[in-house]
Amino acid sequence: MSPLLHPDRLFPADPSARAVARRLYGEVEALPIVSPHGHTDPRWYARNAPFPDPAKLFVVPDHYVFRMLYSQGIPLEKLGVPRSDGGETEQDGRAIWRLFAANYHLFRGTPTRLWLDHAFATLFGLGERLCAENADVTYDLIAGKLEQDAFRPRALFERFNIEVIATTESPLDDLAAHAEIRDSGWSGRVVTAYRPDPVVDPEFEGFSANLARFGELTGEDTFSWSGYLEAHRRRRAFFKTYGATSTDHGHPTAATFDLPREEAQALFRRVTGNAPVSAGDAELFRGQMLTEMARMSLEDGLVMQIHPGAVRNHNGQVFARYGRDKGADIPSPTEYVRALKPLLDRFGNAPELTLILFTLDETTYARELAPLAGHYPALRLGPAWWFHDSPEGMKRFRAMTTETAGFYNTVGFNDDTRAFPSIPARHDVARRIDCGFLAELVTEHRLDEDEAVEVARDLAYGLAKKAYRL
Template sequence: MTNTFLLHPDRLFPDAPATREIARHLYTHVANLPIVSPHGHTEPSWFADNQPFGDPASLFIIPDHYVHRMLYSQGIPLESLGIPTIDGTAVETDKRKIWRIFAQNFHLFRGTPSWIWLAHAFTEVFGIDERLTAESADRYYDHIAEALERPEFLPRALYERFNIEVIATTESPLDDLRHHRKLSQSGWKGRVVSAFRPDPVVDPEFPNFIKNLEELGRITGADVSTFSGYLAALQNRRQYFREVAGATSTDHGHATARTENLSEEDAAALYGKVMSGPVSAADAETFRGQMLTEMARMSVEDGLVMQIHPGAWRDHNQRIFARFGKDKGADIPKATDYVGSLKPLLDRFGNNPRLTVILFTLDETSYARELAPLAGHYPALKLGPAWWFHDSPEGIRRYREQVTETAGFYNTVGFNDDTRAFLSIPARHDVARRIDCGFLARLVAEHRLDIDDAHELAWELAYNLAKTAYKL
């Protein structure tokens, strides 16, 4: 086996020679387009403070739940990877030792999207041309650690090197957006906007929900003891996010897509119940559903684009959640209903062209049966790209195959990288561009699409659809 890392120039293209040649041709015209990253979880402090990233383990391993879940699935304790515990009990702090564990087990990622993203970062960003193994672990560590000290590896320099045009972070309504304010005053030309994520104050089952409501009232000066005051506080924060951080979207991570359209009286009474607590699971779900509809109403008024990300049983491993907290690789996809769940919201706002709701799913069985027909009809709906577990070559192909015949291309919104792993962003966009060019090439080869139309669509999918849908 060769010890050389090689990214083949035809990777991810179709294997049929004629179709592969068309895909190559299309790709050359979109490969170097700027990256529009309209939704993600990178830290705004990286760009505001522009300080060096700490070390290889803190950059590639400790914050990446894709890495956590694979290693943990093979019996490697999270403690040994340096993942902080809730109670502060001891975990591994030797970053080189953590890196060696990762290197010894890098073979576990073969065939996964993580392998592609990591290989791209190692070869294209850091210029490493040997495979990561137990034997090469220390050389890797030293090479990356030394590079991170150089000015060209500071966050702003990497942003510019990756040809990012705009990137969106995601913040809670309780965030003071200090890093975004600092960025706006810095004179740097990079564009970093925020997305408004109201889950901590609209989900009665969110940790510290009542305290979060009290803080919402404090920072807005609104009387959140009443439903009308609570809604006014949320509108206040939405406006703050628009003005301070250039927000153009909201993001909702509810477990389901359920919506409600209660009367004002019933909604106010339900709010009183969730405020007084403890709240039943049924009331919590009804309240979340009502708040999606309330957010749609606010979006009609202020123009923020809604993103609904349902379908995950979050923190499924109770033992890991209790010891390490949220987002440690234990989220599991589950079946999700959209046709029935969204109907209350759509009955009220689905025909309003001022509203844009971008739907995501972890349930691929819903693409052709529910999501594509909905987005192929309602003016308010668009389909988000293959997401999370399906942000992969096969996942993106399946998505295009199942939604295009009903929703077309123009009821989709391009690509979201939706990641905390900053160095994976160019790799993720490159994968999406290659897969989309391959899909278009097949349509051209089958004489279902003209080559000129394919060129235009490749550009739309790689760049313009995301920029337009998210009002960027």
Template sequence: MALHPDRLLPIEPDARAIARRLYGQVADLPILSPHGHTDPRWYAEDAPFPDPAALFVKPDHYVTRMLYSQGVRLEELGIPSRDGAPVETDGRKIWRLFARHWYLFRGTPSRLWFEHALEHGFGIVERLTPGNANRLYDEIAAALARPEFRPRALYDRFNIEAISTTDGATDPLEAHQAIRASGWKGRILPAYRPDAVVDPDRADFRAEVRHLLAITGQPATWDGYLTAHRERRAYFKALGATSTDHGHPSARTADLAGAEAQALFARLLAGPATADEAELFRAQMLTEMARMSLDDGLTMQIHPGSHRNHNPDLFGRFGPDIGADIPRPMSYVEALKPLLDAVGNEKDLTIVLFTLDETVFSRELAPLAGHYPVLRLGPPWWFLDSPEGMRRFRESATETAGFYNTVGFNDDTRAYLSIPARHDMARRVDCACLARLVADHRLDEDEAAEIAVDLTYNLAKRAYKL
């Protein structure tokens, strides 16, 4: 059945009527996607997506982790393991397996995203079932072969104004160069993600640092290492980057004296790090990156709080980023103090804070962002990117930080067809929140309409310098 036009809007008649009017003013605004993980090669090559399973199932960690939790082997979903176990290569079989387990997604945001993509992308308004799986697979596959379903055409169809990818510090950005050389007008922007050369806990840390130094021609010294980062950031910025992104286990920061930082870097480059040394180095690098952002103007994003690769068996067999990442409790007030002591009062620097621990929204994040000019709150992310997570965020953060110390919405996705669905969900939830404030006589409706446009478009444009 078709998506209900009032989905996610308040059930109270007065508030629902207000929310409908507010949503009507933002539903068709352009999409700004300032943080995400789509592959820049899609836009550079503009090749057709191979099949429905490759589009909807294999790249979506929300999907694969749910299916794995119910006993589906990742190889059955087309994900190859390092041990050479047989892997399914037939997209139709993967799709039928997905259809048999579709009931698992009842009540999840994945269901809303998927059904929005089916209806708005392919005109499909029936629920996926084992009985219709083959027919829907054929309908979607036939559509994907048409020119209007290629990545650049979908960019225009989705009304995307700008979208940022996430790219490693040593990435040559060849796809971004190809996009520019092609003359296509879409704005596909790289974002500087230096985790591989900042996190000593990674097995390839020293090799990656040496690679960074080699491609920039810098010596293996602390000053050479920092200069290498500056040069790479400048290269990213020349290709359109407006932001950096930092995925750390914690939000801890440090501000060591130069000699201490130099000695720590030398120890880490010489051999394996202790846990304390690795954490201290990551902490120092957040402060160094903040200083660099103050110099070059790139907006800084900090995404802490995930216990990466929590399942050692899965990590050993499939490698990183296979959906076994788990949120952990976080602290920001003390953790960020060295960084804030250094740059917290700078009005020309923007640092966007994210969390996977929603217990800190009202206790720590909102008071920090409600005071320090440098800080803004990122939207609910990953496990919290859901209608209830978004509502809890607005209710917890707004009273202290207001709406204008947030940055609108980031879809943070590698699932391309879910981008309009995710932005639509955020717009509906925000309009529902604003409608309740109007119905409670805490806002006038003209104010709510202005805020709705800001949350949908203006705040992201401003924070990410788009």
């Protein structure tokens, strides 16, 4: 065991609680990974090409990493982040790695540090903390391993003990990479998920062109309300042939609406017309589409996920210079009780529907989300998300939802990542924190240990399979 990975890491400090946590973790440590929601690139599994150098694997694409470095005044160019205008950025992986290593102390106390140390230790055998002094040695060590076949995507997938992983695609995606995977005969189970934001959000870049392409792909008249809805039905069916069991919706708010057909049709005409779409209409349309998607889910069985509450691209200068997803998405207060009412009034009592709610606003855990999920048959709570997918964030999630919603209205863990080497680390953190939480309940005699074992296995494995129908 590398000194970077203490066997008791993340367990409660109290010796009796720690002993229980160890036993519970022993029951779940080796369970396969079920990853029902994430953003890895299906081409990795399709083509099985080696990953590039250490910097391009760990620094350049990981917004958790470069946002922290940027916040301390390090220009993104020096970290190799590509510029929208094609301007010059650092291309030398070793130079980027040195800068990263010299600033590794910035990640103290963050989950990024835990994920990185886990990957460094378990995949590359690092025995000491990354720092300026060992930057070159570690770079060479990792770069060398990345060239080996055992470090290609499929080998890692198997080594990670992934039972199934979901990627996320737009309805406009042809799922060619998924077809390649299927046709390759490889046994790894990679499924897609239906993320229709580009054709559901009138404020999405290129919405109108997206609709046109949506029509070409489906053969439907996607500029008529009924043809547009039918196109969704067809495309969802197509996604199901590539294993999809879920849809995902990344809206600014959790607003839903349930308009009469005529009003919905008129709204559709407005958002697809030539006049600029008002902010109110855009919100109304996104909200109406959540209810439409719920209706389709009752027909075709796809599980719905709502991921609301991010103010995207908050930093105007960064957006202009480097584009989307550069660490400048910031959470904001999110309301659920009134927002979800129209959809819930229509479909909330249907046990056949599964609607999984996420939040970036932790104040809603105990106040809104747990009371809603502890009542409506259709609702489940997704795990602690994004900035909150961390030891303290996960503890707060359990502490603030369990007493009202219980464990069985939650759905296990999502890694939600495009950082492939971090997947085992993320699941491991979740398992350790959940076992620690359960161990504290056992130690305080709020739960018996035999029950805690059952719950631990459900949180680590069973609930995700069941909720996502995998």
